[in-house]
Amino acid sequence: xxxxxxxxxxxxxxxxxxxxxxxxxxxxxxxxxxxxxxxxxxxxxxxxxxxxxxxxxxxxxxxxxxxxxxxxxxxxxxxxxxxxxxxxxxxxxxxxxxxxxxxxxxxxxxxxxxxxxxxxxxxxxxxxxxxxxxxxxxxxxxxxxxxxxxxxxxxxxxxxxxxxxxxxxxxxxxxxxxxxxxxxxxxxxxxxxxxxxxxxxxxxxxxxxxxxxxxxxxxxxxxxxxxxxxxxxxxxxxxxxxxxxxxxxxxxxxxxxxxxxxxxxxxxxxxxxxxxxxxxxxxxxxxxxxxxxxxxxxxxxxxxxxxxxxxxxxxxxxxxxxx
Amino acid sequence: xxxxxxxxxxxxxxxxxxxxxxxxxxxxxxxxxxxxxxxxxxxxxxxxxxxxxxxxxxxxxxxxxxxxxxxxxxxxxxxxxxxxxxxxxxxxxxxxxxxxxxxxxxxxxxxxxxxxxxxxxxxxxxxxxxxxxxxxxxxxxxxxxxxxxxxxxxxxxxxxxxxxxxxxxxxxxxxxxxxxxxxxxxxxxxxxxxxxxxxxxxxxxxxxxxxxxxxxxxxxxxxxxxxxxxxxxxxxxxxxxxxxxxxxxxxxxxxxxxxx
Ligand SMILES: Cc1cc2nc3c(=O)[nH]c(=O)nc-3n(C[C@H](O)[C@H](O)[C@H](O)COP(=O)(O)OP(=O)(O)OC[C@H]3O[C@@H](n4cnc5c(N)ncnc54)[C@H](O)[C@@H]3O)c2cc1C
Ligand SMILES: Nc1ncnc2c1ncn2[C@@H]1O[C@H](COP(=O)(O)O)[C@@H](O)[C@H]1O
Numbered sequence: 001x002x003x004x005x006x007x008x009x010x011x012x013x014x015x016x017x018x019x020x021x022x023x024x025x026x027x028x029x030x031x032x033x034x035x036x037x038x039x040x041x042x043x044x045x046x047x048x049x050x051x052x053x054x055x056x057x058x059x060x061x062x063x064x065x066x067x068x069x070x071x072x073x074x075x076x077x078x079x080x081x082x083x084x085x086x087x088x089x090x091x092x093x094x095x096x097x098x099x100x101x102x103x104x105x106x107x108x109x110x111x112x113x114x115x116x117x118x119x120x121x122x123x124x125x126x127x128x129x130x131x132x133x134x135x136x137x138x139x140x141x142x143x144x145x146x147x148x149x150x151x152x153x154x155x156x157x158x159x160x161x162x163x164x165x166x167x168x169x170x171x172x173x174x175x176x177x178x179x180x181x182x183x184x185x186x187x188x189x190x191x192x193x194x195x196x197x198x199x200x201x202x203x204x205x206x207x208x209x210x211x212x213x214x215x216x217x218x219x220x221x222x223x224x225x226x227x228x229x230x231x232x233x234x235x236x237x238x239x240x241x242x243x244x245x246x247x248x249x250x251x252x253x254x255x256x257x258x259x260x261x262x263x264x265x266x267x268x269x270x271x272x273x274x275x276x277x278x279x280x281x282x283x284x285x286x287x288x289x290x291x292x293x294x295x296x297x298x299x300x301x302x303x304x305x306x307x308x309x310x311x312x313x314x315x316x317x318x319x320x321x322x323x
Numbered sequence: 324x325x326x327x328x329x330x331x332x333x334x335x336x337x338x339x340x341x342x343x344x345x346x347x348x349x350x351x352x353x354x355x356x357x358x359x360x361x362x363x364x365x366x367x368x369x370x371x372x373x374x375x376x377x378x379x380x381x382x383x384x385x386x387x388x389x390x391x392x393x394x395x396x397x398x399x400x401x402x403x404x405x406x407x408x409x410x411x412x413x414x415x416x417x418x419x420x421x422x423x424x425x426x427x428x429x430x431x432x433x434x435x436x437x438x439x440x441x442x443x444x445x446x447x448x449x450x451x452x453x454x455x456x457x458x459x460x461x462x463x464x465x466x467x468x469x470x471x472x473x474x475x476x477x478x479x480x481x482x483x484x485x486x487x488x489x490x491x492x493x494x495x496x497x498x499x500x501x502x503x504x505x506x507x508x509x510x511x512x513x514x515x516x517x518x519x520x521x522x523x524x525x526x527x528x529x530x531x532x533x534x535x536x537x538x539x540x541x542x543x544x545x546x547x548x549x550x551x552x553x554x555x556x557x558x559x560x561x562x563x564x565x566x567x568x569x570x571x572x573x574x575x576x577x578x579x580x581x582x583x
């Protein structure tokens with residue numbers, strides 16, 4: 001069995017968890033085993049149906065009052081209990097903020113290695129093989145895990161979704177959560193203004209760099225974003241360090257790694273540290289007035305020109321498309 | 324209050340990475356090594372907490388003799404002590420192995436440390452594993468990817484970044500905190516600091532001293548290969564009147580790439 005941890009926020013399933021489940025089902029089929037899913041929290045049993053439509057043959061529901069809010073320690077303890085009972089070959093996570101927090105804690109609890117932020121999983125003779133970018137994508141590492149179960153986290157926006165009907169038996173499990181004295185509790189979640197989607201989760205990222213000239217001009221990018229569903233505004237480090245936009249928008253080696261379907265770079269030169277964060281984008285478009293800007297070396301489509309002149313007609317064209 | 328800062332020596336972010344295909348490892352020759360950028364934020368935060376609350380800051384790394392350089396940098400920034408845990412193996416990319424060494428070291432040498440500060444990720448291995456694993460092995464709480472930290476007596480409050488929001492995490496000490504960019508602006512070393520750092524003795528702790536049996540630390544990871552990713556190809560570039568280039572761009576996205 002490959003067990004996929006399904007992350008929920010506000011009682012909704014994260015898309016990247018469905019991606020992880022889709023990949024788990026593909027690998028389970030190759031290995032001749034089943035794909036199961038696990039939900040942790042309260043009031044989430046109703047979400048199980050959605051999981052069977054992505055091929056989970058069993059959906060385990062770990063419900064307990066103390067699991068209402070995410071806590072790394074309690075969630076790791078609950079999952080470890082289930083893993084010990086089911087003995088799955090692998091446990092898949094999505095490498096989201098929660099996945100990166102929880103997967104290593106679970107792996108350490110089980111005393112096993114972790115394959116984190118993988119961009120490829122293949123089923124070979126010796127079991128699963130994992131590939132992940134290292135050095136911010138300048139190299140790729142392919143390896144096996146020698147311990148079992150194999151704990152794995154998958155980079156969001158990389159693995160395709162594959163809806164597939166399955167029986168989807170729902171199994172409620174009771175969990176024992178050991179009391180601990182050393183605590184870490186989430187007491188509050190502070191939403192970013194406007195509830196915009198995060199650059200790591202967006203299908204399309206529209207980024208601006210020093211060429212944007214000032215904070216007010218990021219409004220232009222937000223206007224483009226408003227015309228494109230599931231898009232988010234990103235930035236280079238120069239723009240962030242100038243205080244034009246919050247650093248949660250920064251893409252690159254010391255920012256976020258994004259793999260959207262489309263990455264649009266406005267007034268970004270394409271420094272190696274920036275490329276590190278966006279090179280796994282499916283399509284890259286750059287608008288820059290300098291024809292020699294390194295960003296053009298990685299762009300599928302480049303516009304040499306002044307972004308302030310290109311953006312207004314670009315918005316008009318996008319509006320035309322939307323009818 | 325004793326604060327441990329866990330630091331790692333990594334190649335400069337500007338580095339071009341070359342691979343030795345025989346050993347499936349990175350060619351170190353010609354690379355410039357630095358203190359991992361996120362660890363620098365952790366180091367700065369420790370110094371600020373010490374400035375406000377007193378105590379001692381200890382920089383610790385697991386690595387080879389080459390890593391002494393980054394410990395000297397930490398001392399020059401203002402760390403009171405630095406320790407090298409000598410690891411005979413080069414980079415294993417195995418977070419659990421490093422975490423086991425660190426956890427055992429903390430229990431043996433600094434059982435009273437109140438705060439363990441890390442970078443959110445080591446630049447290079449890019450694992451984001453070690454801090455959470457150390458927290459689990461020590462049975463203490465954690466807050467990762469932290470952009471704000473306030474220590475108050477025996478507790479701390481951390482703001483950590485999640486997708487599109489921040490989580491406020493309440494911690495009882497001791498605890499593990501890993502630093503994200505935005506936490507602070509690291510200071511530069513002063514000349515005086517650099518001079519003092521040169522004179523300080525850096526104790527070296529061996530793996531055997533920590534009581535590990537050889538097989539206990541076998542990597543959980545068997546490397547199959549290390550590759551260069553396929554290079555992105557430069558595509559079409561258009562120039563000219565803005566209206567026309569904008570139209571071409573949208574046409575490309577709509578009919579050719581079929582994204583919009
Ligand atoms: C340890 C370390 C980590 C780093 N991490 C990151 C990171 O995570 N992310 C990151 O982005 N950087 C990072 N950097 C910084 C990186 O090296 C570059 O300095 C930065 O990416 C440059 O940002 P930029 O492209 O916006 O600015 P610039 O390099 O100044 O480029 C601005 C571009 O805008 C163009 N331009 C100007 N005006 C116009 C106009 N009107 N119309 C069209 N084009 C115009 C110019 O031709 C130029 O190409 C890091 C650096 C270090 C040392
Ligand atoms: N060899 C090491 N020695 C000391 N600290 C380390 C080492 N490797 C990782 N760390 C710490 O763990 C953090 C996350 O590393 P990683 O899990 O490798 O991404 C780093 O920023 C360091 O704070």
